[in-house]
Amino acid sequence: MPNVQGLPGTPVPHPTPTETDAPSGDLIEAVGATAAYENRRARIRLIALRDITLSVRKGEFLAIVGPSGCGKTTFINMIAGFVKPVGGTVKVRGQEVTGPGADRAMVFQNYALLPWRTVEANIAFAMENKRGQVPKAERAERIAEVLQLVGLKGFEKSYPHELSGGMQQRVGIARALVTKPEILLMDEPFGAVDAMTREAMQAELESIIMETKQTVVFITHSIDEAITLGDRVVVVSNRPGTIREVVDVELPRPRFAHQDLKSHPRFQETRRHLWALLSDEALGAKGEPA
Numbered sequence: 001m002p003n004v005q006g007l008p009g010t011p012v013p014h015p016t017p018t019e020t021d022a023p024s025g026d027l028i029e030a031v032g033a034t035a036a037y038e039n040r041r042a043r044i045r046l047i048a049l050r051d052i053t054l055s056v057r058k059g060e061f062l063a064i065v066g067p068s069g070c071g072k073t074t075f076i077n078m079i080a081g082f083v084k085p086v087g088g089t090v091k092v093r094g095q096e097v098t099g100p101g102a103d104r105a106m107v108f109q110n111y112a113l114l115p116w117r118t119v120e121a122n123i124a125f126a127m128e129n130k131r132g133q134v135p136k137a138e139r140a141e142r143i144a145e146v147l148q149l150v151g152l153k154g155f156e157k158s159y160p161h162e163l164s165g166g167m168q169q170r171v172g173i174a175r176a177l178v179t180k181p182e183i184l185l186m187d188e189p190f191g192a193v194d195a196m197t198r199e200a201m202q203a204e205l206e207s208i209i210m211e212t213k214q215t216v217v218f219i220t221h222s223i224d225e226a227i228t229l230g231d232r233v234v235v236v237s238n239r240p241g242t243i244r245e246v247v248d249v250e251l252p253r254p255r256f257a258h259q260d261l262k263s264h265p266r267f268q269e270t271r272r273h274l275w276a277l278l279s280d281e282a283l284g285a286k287g288e289p290a
């Protein structure tokens with residue numbers, strides 16, 4: 001795994017330990033996926049997402065943007081196997097998702113750390129759950145590696161309540177990276193970190209995935225972050241979320257090797273387009289009845 005300071009040179013492709021012999025092409029496939037939440041007490045059924053048809057190619061970095069409450073988290077929860085679609089299907093490697101699996105790791109929007117466990121024990125938890133995947137002898141080394149990567153060396157024995165929000169978020173990222181899963185599901189993973197750390201972590205994430213060829217589904221509220229990292233950006237409409245548009249980001253990688261990526265005409269053009277789509281959604285939300 002590359003170190004935290006160094007930006008990568010030429011990435012050396014090598015398979016991740018969890019990689020399977022899946023045929024190349026679509027790794028994740030949602031067809032007409034609809035998600036709803038029942039509130040039995042109020043006898044309300046809230047449709048969070050409607051008729052989502054979307055494929056994610058193996059090794060692709062798919063960014064998702066959309067207004068708050070439009071169903072972004074719900075979508076990756078369906079891929080993770082935490083939320084079951086009420087209509088349509090979500091498949092991974094051609095198999096319908098029926099629950100969580102070792103091939104997918106999630107970075108949760110609300111960190112979801114175990115408060116009674118130290119930082120290192122929180123990270124170890126991901127490996128304990130996937131017994132056999134990471135040999136016991138390797139676990140300590142892996143923990144040290146990911147803690148270095150997220151800049152939390154020295155905090156191994158700290159408890160979550162002793163850390164800031166951004167630090168807790170980085171523990172969540174370390175926990176997802178430690179098993180090197182084929183699919184990384186990241187729900188606003190850098191939302192709580194400061195701007196400098198955020199940029200360093202974006203660069204680090206890009207270098208990791210260029211090396212490991214992991215497939216990433218990444219939710220963000222930052223248009224710039226979506227363009228900087230994504231191969232495609234999915235714009236989700238207001239709830240019930242539908243796919244408004246899928247925008248290709250035609251910028252070469254490694255993006256962080258570009259000194260002035262944000263001034264690239266294609267970056268600016270993509271940004272303008274995404275802004276227009278999202279402002280439209282924001283106006284739509286204001287126009288909705290309360």
Ligand SMILES: Nc1ncnc2c1ncn2[C@@H]1O[C@H](COP(=O)(O)OP(=O)(O)OP(=O)(O)O)[C@@H](O)[C@H]1O
Pocket residue numbers: 037038046048066067068069070071072073074075109239
């Ligand atoms: N467990 C739940 N029970 C009931 N309703 C839920 C649940 N989770 C989400 N919802 C509802 O589903 C809709 C979509 O929520 P979701 O968390 O997927 O949105 P989001 O796009 O991730 O929003 P944000 O950007 O604010 O994180 C919202 O209206 C929310 O109230």
Ligand SMILES: [Mg+2]
Pocket residue numbers: 072073074109187
């Ligand atoms: Mg969310």
